Amino acid sequence: MLRIEKFNLNIKKELLLSIDELMLESGRKINIIANNNNGKSIFLKTIHGDFKKYDGNISITEKSPAIFKKRKKSILLETVPHLLPEETVWNNLILPFRNLTLRQKQKITDLCRTAELNEKIDHKVRYVSYSEQKFLELIRAVVQLPYLLLLDDFDIYFDRMNAQKAGIICDYAVNNGTTIIAATKKKIDDFDLYYRIHLKKLLQV
Amino acid sequence: MIILVLFIIWNSIHLGYRYQKEVYYAERGILPMTLILSNQEKIDSLASILSNFPFIESIITESDNALISKLIEIYDLEYAREILESYHLPGVITLYFNGNLFDNDQKILLENSILKLYSGIIINFNEEHWTITQHKIELLDKLYLYANVFYVVLFLFITIFLRIHFEYKKDEYWRIYKLSGGQINLRKRSYAIDSSLILFIPYLVALLLFFLAFYLKYLPFFPEIRLLGAEFVTLLLSTVVSGLIVGYRIR
Numbered sequence: 001m002l003r004i005e006k007f008n009l010n011i012k013k014e015l016l017l018s019i020d021e022l023m024l025e026s027g028r029k030i031n032i033i034a035n036n037n038n039g040k041s042i043f044l045k046t047i048h049g050d051f052k053k054y055d056g057n058i059s060i061t062e063k064s065p066a067i068f069k070k071r072k073k074s075i076l077l078e079t080v081p082h083l084l085p086e087e088t089v090w091n092n093l094i095l096p097f098r099n100l101t102l103r104q105k106q107k108i109t110d111l112c113r114t115a116e117l118n119e120k121i122d123h124k125v126r127y128v129s130y131s132e133q134k135f136l137e138l139i140r141a142v143v144q145l146p147y148l149l150l151l152d153d154f155d156i157y158f159d160r161m162n163a164q165k166a167g168i169i170c171d172y173a174v175n176n177g178t179t180i181i182a183a184t185k186k187k188i189d190d191f192d193l194y195y196r197i198h199l200k201k202l203l204q205v
Numbered sequence: 206m207i208i209l210v211l212f213i214i215w216n217s218i219h220l221g222y223r224y225q226k227e228v229y230y231a232e233r234g235i236l237p238m239t240l241i242l243s244n245q246e247k248i249d250s251l252a253s254i255l256s257n258f259p260f261i262e263s264i265i266t267e268s269d270n271a272l273i274s275k276l277i278e279i280y281d282l283e284y285a286r287e288i289l290e291s292y293h294l295p296g297v298i299t300l301y302f303n304g305n306l307f308d309n310d311q312k313i314l315l316e317n318s319i320l321k322l323y324s325g326i327i328i329n330f331n332e333e334h335w336t337i338t339q340h341k342i343e344l345l346d347k348l349y350l351y352a353n354v355f356y357v358v359l360f361l362f363i364t365i366f367l368r369i370h371f372e373y374k375k376d377e378y379w380r381i382y383k384l385s386g387g388q389i390n391l392r393k394r395s396y397a398i399d400s401s402l403i404l405f406i407p408y409l410v411a412l413l414l415f416f417l418a419f420y421l422k423y424l425p426f427f428p429e430i431r432l433l434g435a436e437f438v439t440l441l442l443s444t445v446v447s448g449l450i451v452g453y454r455i456r
Contacts, residue, residue, distance in 0.1 A: 072386050075385075075386045076384075082380075082381050082384040082385065083381060084377075084378060084381050095381065095382055095385045095387065096382065096385045096386040096387035098387075098388070098391070137385075140385055140386070141385075141386060144386045146386065
């Protein structure tokens with residue numbers, strides 16, 4: 001469960017975002033909608049642990065803490081893809097796995113097929129398109145089944161068609177207990193919960 | 206590989222030095238010292254005393270009778286035997302030294318001891334050749350010392366620089382790896398494993414190569430243990446310094 005209480009995010013002593021209480025169960029898809037400069041990216045970074053200058057409490061807890069020994073707490077996909085451009089698509093896909101299981105390998109292959117990335121598996125990343133790079137990042141993150149998957153600017157790199165494919169890919173993780181938080185400018189379909197940042201407050205729509 | 210090559214060069218310096226020093230020691234050892242005594246009776250007692258000096262390898266004594274026989278034999282003077290035997294020739298002791306042990310201090314000690322025992326003795330020694338050889342040995346020692354100091358600095362510079370260079374080159378990989386969801390501690394573990402491999406593999410391979418060359422008699426000597434120890438300590442120092450410099454990146 002992701003629990004956020006009495007949360008205040010200040011940038012240069014100016015309040016950017018405030019949350020009284022937010023509790024998210026595992027296996028949910030949450031869409032946070034906000035315009036530019038409303039703090040949605042910093043909010044995701046804060047949940048991920050990359051930004052620590054905030055007041056309040058953010059905790060990711062489970063009844064059995066041992067779950068975090070096997071699963072990463074969170075993976076953040078920022079707007080800019082983080083890939084090794086001189087390596088192949090496949091090498092980038094398996095980068096975080098030290099011991100890739102047969103099941104993970106099969107799952108990566110299946111998801112690549114969904115994203116229509118399977119034909120470019122041996123291509124160097126620098127030669128594939130931006131949206132394909134984002135698919136690559138998404139598949140890589142999804143197969144790890146983190147507790148939280150944070151997607152920044154989800155609507156920028158996926159058009160309607162690709163967003164559907166991305167939704168299918170995300171469902172694999174959601175069905176295995178991952179909570180997905182996607183920050184967008186516009187509302188996107190097929191999410192469980194919608195929140196909007198309005199007047200520096202996070203409000204459920 | 207680079208460290209292995211550096212070790213091979215370094216050990217070659219040690220072996221080259223030792224080989225050259227052995228040559229100079231041999232040069233020093235072949236110089237005999239001749240002692241000429243007028244008193245025949247003292248030859249044996251003096252030879253007995255001198256045999257106690259560990260740096261004297263062999264002693265050859267020659268009495269006047271032996272000298273006369275030698276002269277007659279060499280110069281075919283059989284017809285003059287009676288004349289020769291009427292002369293009282295001095296006794297001669299020839300000393301041959303172990304070049305490794307017989308240095309300047311030992312030489313002074315020997316000469317003082319002889320003159321103290323028999324003040325009238327004549328010491329015949331090729332001082333000029335001895336001085337030149339001693340000078341060569343001193344120069345070789347100095348060169349060896351400077352070469353080692355220079356090499357240690359060069360070795361540290363190359364190994365530390367390369368380690369930092371390769372670690373910086375890996376920065377982007379590890380950044381992406383971390384962002385992709387990889388284990389945070391893996392870089393630290395990978396660095397520790399790399400350090401252990403760099404520390405032991407080239408060193409042990411170099412040792413093995415030199416041991417094989419020595420065992421198969423391609424080399425007359427094996428590098429001294431204390432020098433091999435110093436090489437290992439230098440590599441260890443390089444690893445520690447590199448670790449301190451790049452430490453904050455691998456946390």
